[in-house]
Amino acid sequence: MKNTLPITQDIVLVGGGHSHALLLRSWGMNPVPGIRVTVINPGPTAPYTGMLPGYVAGHYTRDELEIDLVRLARFAGARLILGSATGIDRDNKRVQVRGLPDVAYDRLSIDVGITSEMNDLPGFAEAGHPAKPLGRFARSWDRFVATAKLDAPLACIGGGVAGIELAMAMSHRLRSEGHQPKVTVIEAETALAGSSGGARARLFEQLRLADITVIEGAKIARVTPTEVLLEDGRSVPSAFTVGAAGAKPHPWLADLGLEHEGGFLCVDRFLRSTSDPAIYAVGDCAHMVANPRPKAGVFAVRQAPALLRNLIADLTGGKPRPYRPQRSYLKLVSLGGKEALADKLGLAIQGPRVWQLKDRIDRAFMDKFADLPDMAARPLPARHALGMKEAMGDQTMCGGCGSKLGRDALREALHALPAPSRDDVMNLSGDDAAILAMDSDWQVVTTDHLRAFTNDPVTMTRIAAVHALGDIWAMGAEPQAALMQVILPRMAARQQAETLREIMTTAQDVMGAAGADIVGGHSSQGSDMTIGFSITGLRGDYPIGLDGAEPGQALILTKPIGSGTLLAGEMQGKAEGNWLSLAFAQMAQPQGKAAAILAAAGTRAMTDVTGFGLAGHLIGICEASNVAAELSLADIPLMTGAADLAQAGVRSTIWADNRAAASAIDPSDLIAAPLLFDPQTAGGLLAAVPEGNAKGAVKTLTKAGYRAAVIGRIDAGAPYIKLRS
Incomplete structure (x- = not known):
């Protein structure tokens, strides 16, 4: 059995400034067991301001300025929370985040830089x-x-x-x-x-x-x-x-109840707040009381090792050491073109070579985050069972639907089950959920669980809840009640309570918005975080299944595909943080409104696209309805970055099983359509809609905020999928 060490202490980093970015890189190469690191930042990237003039002048692209915090957090084993910190509850040691549950800390560090806002200047x-x-x-x-x-x-x-x-x-x-x-x-x-x-x-x-x-x-x-x-x-x-009138602190810092100098947080020689030793501040948002210095990135860079050393000392019983800033530093000033001026100790020189020096220094700093060291995977033991290497494959197992069992293995197991013995339990026939006869309504019952693909329990819970609700929505039912199942990594009692608080608050938000009540559940500890739900739903008419598709109907998809490839790419360090941020938002989009719109358009066959991929779930409709289908590859919406990763050969761990099960697709078409077999987590609804209603349904879906599209049609014939470009 895997022996995981428990989490007992939490470091929370507010902001993705230079010091925090360097700290994460160092942490990834030498983490301390038992300490969980969390980063809170408004977006998936953090800018390197030293290259801003070069970007404005046209010498750099936008991507060259950005530190990818998603990739950096994955390397560091840290959880990244995309949100804006608004305050600190020091009594309970929690960071308040706009629109999200509070985040608990044992040690907190703030590195949010400065702002150039001039809200007091009229206009x-x-x-x-x-x-x-x-x-x-x-x-x-x-x-x-x-x-x-x-x-x-x-x-x-x-x-x-x-x-x-x-x-x-x-x-x-x-x-x-x-x-x-x-x-x-x-x-x-x-x-x-x-x-x-x-x-x-x-x-x-x-x-x-x-x-x-x-x-x-x-x-x-x-x-x-x-x-x-x-x-x-x-x-x-x-x-x-x-x-650009000087350095101005973010206004919310002055409201934290901490000592500050004009809004800049006062810190001692250990970089700790002079008001609270559990809180640190670095970079331009801090004022070093013992050694005041100008606001310059060079100090943030050199504060990083001291910050990391002292945070670790606090949480491991060590002794902190003071940070001693240098007295002078080299100022390099861009001159518009590829020339710069160097200023130090009253001496000033300028020219192209100074620009080259500045460019080399800036690029070397950014290369630290672009070229992260490959951390060696644990090798197989010298003596191991036959077939272990093949079973493990050549990549780490994905999370979400990428870690599910293959379609053929699941179907084989389900087909071995006897037919229902009760009159009020309907034969599943491959439908998304069980159908139970009630006195006046029909009830559908489903269960779904996801192995975590992000260390952020809030994001993971929101996506897992939407994913589980997909089966209810796909059958045209109204969510009723939910039982929740949570597996947490081993952690101390306080960490358990705080993590469950974040999870349950988020789950209640999603389920409540969908109209369902959480009525209980089960929790345990394990090697990985897993979040799941068992949900019931009600429908007055017989639920929408897979068997109602008819020739001539249009196929509508309500969300883009590609999440499995993006998650696999993120695990391999190949996906951009902005791609993942967009993908998480799309996965977390509820489908209740979409289901209602499709039902109103006359849908008689519908499913949610999840672990078996678009092709696998469409084959399910074709088999249940005894029809064929045609897909237009050009019309299928894709998540940003998914095509790039697929063309580079990135695949989810279940992809090969999904492709092997796609015998009802012309083999000559498989190479051209790798994303058809990509497992989707919290994917969109796939519906067969009367052709005359399809255009209006897509227009209504788009107005409601869905990236919906007509992607093909239902044809007469034996179950088969034809592809056209």
Whole structure:
């Protein structure tokens, strides 16, 4: 029996800043048994701001700026929660997350960077573009570049190094595309006040050569979509106004009840909050009381080893050690084109070689997260049973529906069962759920369980609940009651209670929204987290089964396919975090409204597409209805990234079984359609709809938020699937 060590302590990292990213990388190479690491971040990626001017200037792509937190968390064995932290319950040691259950911690670290929001400046929230957070700014900048007029004016609020870099980058990008922009930098006090004399003089010369105007000592009255109005009555024309006026803390930090300096969290020489030793803060959001330093990424990078060392010391009974920041550091300032200026100890040099140095340093930092070390898999024992290597295959077993048994093995086992002996139990005939006769209604009963494919219990629970409800919805029934089954990895009593709280809160949200009550369940501990539900549903008419399809009907699919390939790609470190984020959202989309729309359109045969893949579940309809089907490959909606991974040869562990069971498809077509056999977790509904109602049903489904499409039709003939491109 597998002997897993219990989880007894929790480290929670709020934010995916530089320090936390480096900590995760180090943790993945040398984790401490018994400590669970959780990352809370609004999105699946975290930007590296050191390359922002190069991106604005057109030297880097957006992907080159982003640290993929999904991939990094998988490497570190950490759970990633995609959400925004809003506060801390210090009495109960929980982080509050918008729209999600609170997350418990034993030690908490905050690394959320800074913002360039100027909400106190009239008009800026509506017409301005803060340089940070980077993601929103990048989208705004890309839209502007694509639509800007040749002589469009721009303004940058803030005359520090960050503002000057952005002004030169914007000017270079537009000029390189044939524009003649007029860029103005507006500074309330003295521009480049923090730079040495030599560096300041060189930067002002570069601004002059780029025809960028600098206005100093200027107070702004209002920002509009076409200009920046100054308090002295002057107007600065601007079709794109950037906010880069210094480092500003996120407002919610000042409301945590922790000591802060103007909103920046005060930390001691160990990087711990001066108010609470269980809370750490690093990067630009922290103020080092003993050794104040400017807001610069170099300090965040060097804080990472000290942060990791002290967090581990706290939770293993060790002794923390102080972090000692360097007194000076090399400032590298982009000059728009592929030139840069180096400034240290009053010495300033510039040129292409300085840019090459900066580019090399930046790329080396990002390469740490792109080229994660391959952690060796545990080899088979020298002596093992025959067939073990073949049974294990060449990849780690997938989670979700990718870990299910194959269709042929399951059918063989079910066909060996005798026919129901009770008059009120209907013969299943391959339908999604058992059908029970009631006095006035029909009741359907189903059960489904998923082995976890993410360490986040909230995401896993939401998807598992939607997945289990799929059988009820597919038969046109209304969810009634649910029993829940949970297997947790071994963990201490507090971790059990907190994890179950997250799971049960989420399960109740999903089931309650579907109209079902959770009435009980069962829990145990095991090697992997598994979440499942047994659900009943009610329907006045006889439930929709698989056997009602007729020639001439259109086939409608309500969700894109590809989740099995994406999950397998994520386990192999080949899937992008943004792909996984979109896939999780699509898997978590309930299908109750879709089922009602399809039933209203006259559906008489319907199923949910899950472990056997689209082909396997369509074959089920064909066999039960004794019909054939035709699929249009071009019309089947795919999850973002699924086709790329499939073409690269990524397959889920059950894929081979699903393909082997697809004898009713022309073998010559199999190579061209690998995603037809991809197991789907919480997949869409597949329905045979009267042809005259199909177009209207898809329009209604799309309006309701589903990526629905007509993907083929039902034909006369023996059970068979024909493919066309």
